[in-house]
Amino acid sequence: MNGDDETIPAAIEQRLHHIAGATGVFVPPAVDDAVLSRSQQRFAEIRRRRAKTQRVWWISAAAAVIVLGLLASSLITVTRYERADIDRSGRVDILDAFALARRIQQGDTAGFDFNNDGVVDRADVDTVAAQAVRLRKGRA
């Protein structure tokens, strides 16, 4: 008998029956059944309690993970910029197009292919400027 296995091995059961027979103690079958039944009920109750305890632990662990995740996300503030927000002002405006035009003049073109045509040139500046002046939804 070990862990969750509450059945009595056949060999031990035979040995016990043998000892009981040898001692000459007579146990009525009804009493034997009653003892067995009570034992089974007791083991079933133990299993239920153990399962309940495990559920509580899992729920507690999951809740702790969620709370820690929320706490971490509130502490770590990551500012997300639009790709065309070159000057990182929080919005795309003509100053971004202006900044891009100046960078292109200076030969700094890495990562600014906004129209995805393979080259960084005035067309990319126009793309950013067009985004800057685009009518927003809800405007007249």
Next chain:
Amino acid sequence: MTALRISVAIALWIAFAAHGQDTSFRAVDVYVNSGAQPLAAYQLTFLSTGANVKIVGIEGGEHSAFAEAPYYDPKAMQREQVTIAAFNTAAANQLPTGRTRVATIHVQADVKSQRTYKVEVSAAAAAGGKAISVQANVEERMTR
């Protein structure tokens, strides 16, 4: 530039023909004053109210640095609001200072109704890209 002016004139003529004598066409000059700072870039929103005002054309300003038509959303045509913007990467001595007309917005409006115009500057920069504070205003003149 000539092609742009011809396009604006044709658009005005078509709009006039479509609406008859109850409609007038006005040119609204947009001025930006950057003070002593050379104006290299601006972005502003023009809004008209009343008189069933509709934008029918946009052209550039008086200074060579902003003579080309500014950027704007073509969807703003036939509406009463538009955001315009332009920049110039030239050296500071080639950029305007003080008050300068940066654009002209052509509108169509009912003859007898009152109308008001409003401009809101959302960005401006001096040569070198430094953001600056500027003032903007508009002046209407009748074209037809």
